[in-house]
Amino acid sequence: MGTIRIGAVAAHFGRDLDFDLQRIATLIEHARSSGVALLVLPDAALGGYLADLRHPDPGALPPALAPDDPHLRKIAALAADMVVCVGYCEADGERRYNAAVCVTGDGVLGRHRKVHQPPGEVAAYSAGTSFAAFDSPVGRLGMLIDYDKTFPESARSLALDGAEILACLSAWPTSITNRAPRMSQDRQARLFDLYDQARAAENQVVLASSNQTGAMGGMRFLGQAKVVGPGGDILARTWSKAGIAIAEVDVAGEVATARRVLHHLAERKPDAYWSRT
Template identity: 65%
Template sequence: MVRLAAAAAHFTRDIGFDLDRIKMIVSHARDAGVAVLALPDGALGGYLTDLRHPDETCLPPLLDPNGDEVRSVIDIAGEMVVCLGYSERGRDAGPADGAPVRYDAAVCLSGDGILGRHRKVHLPAGIAPLFAPGDAFRAFDTPAGRMGLLIDHDKTFPEAPRTLALDGAELIACLSAWPTSLTNRAPRMAQDRQARLFDLYDQARAAENQVVWLSANQSGRHGALHFLGRAKVVGPGGEILARTWSKGGLAVAEVDLPGVVGAARGVLHHLAERRPEAYGS
């Protein structure tokens, strides 16, 4: 059995504040016996402040993928596996104007070091000019089992978690900074279109691939954005095992990871029953 947790929490441009908050959340998770913890996208440095008119002024700080900030979280994590998102300074050649390449990035780590990384592949139209896309989905091994990472908009594309599942991931952590609707915000968050889609994607992607799914998300307000929270742990049948609502908190569930995945795939094994030759190019 392994205890898994996904966090809903608010993070800011203040890296010191963010590290203190990560330390607090990890401490609470450790007290709860958690072995794998998913934190939101932008857990170091926050997220954009405006998605209607995004530009350079609303961007979070760029961090080095092996910089002091990430090393600090390694020290905080200890024996726990911790996943979190940040804005990564790419080492690729920059654009002609000399601006650095920016990725929306995620890292999975423990006190032993880096276990896996991901760069967000699917960029919504509004922010696509501000970030470079990632180019792959790769699973990796952790003390809790083989897992993969996604970053919010990635989960709207079935191919993304399917690729991780085909690469052996039984646990997928999707790290989000997912706000309420920008165009038709509902009077109550539970009725918001984006809240419905956020939950729908979490449950559908877990069930499609028969994996355990950790969904972490920002909460609270940041600039013009009001984040949903709604962190959760979803089982391989699409059932919600634990969740938070709009406020910050930890969704914690204890699972026999190979056991529940094996049971879900015992009769209907979605990956084995695929017919790629029928799907076209």
């Protein structure tokens, strides 16, 4: 396939779906003008994230959208020949999921429901149950949402399923229990970068990490969108401000080079690992 441009977004999104859609349209337009082929928008880009992670207000949750909601169809139309990943709250009967969908103008390429939940989130969302990679015009992709990337098994599952690009969509806040005076010194800021780089390096894949910015209720989001190479090197980043981190990457070539001598997936020893399953 050769070299492509990958964009990871840092931006703020709230409860107003029409406002969010307009912001997404603007971001897609900017990305297209920069030649981006894969654009990863944040978690909850349609409808915003929770305003309080410890005790979510049942009356102030993000709007729950059906998997074929017109807003999602509009994003697919805006994407056209671009591959776009976007997060939203998915309605499934009485259940709600923190979800992501990957689309082009031709329709849906893949879906993911967040599997791993911090304690307070269980009051607002049900948990997903699986990780699956899927084929796309830019290569084989897998998606993670927020806390999923804290667990090495999440990214490893996608890499073993053939994903060479991981799209990590987040609404990742500063530390709730021990907030630092400066965002750059915050414990969660350090962990957010650490997880992005570790998940890319240990699986020898390209990783595009998006995140929300700004604040909602008591939550203050980190930004720090980035594209990471298969050696764990940060190729582009936004820091804490809104913007699009764009990197030009030969995904297949970079992955092959990273795995030429040390091939982590091929050199695993599953029989030696403790497991209950």
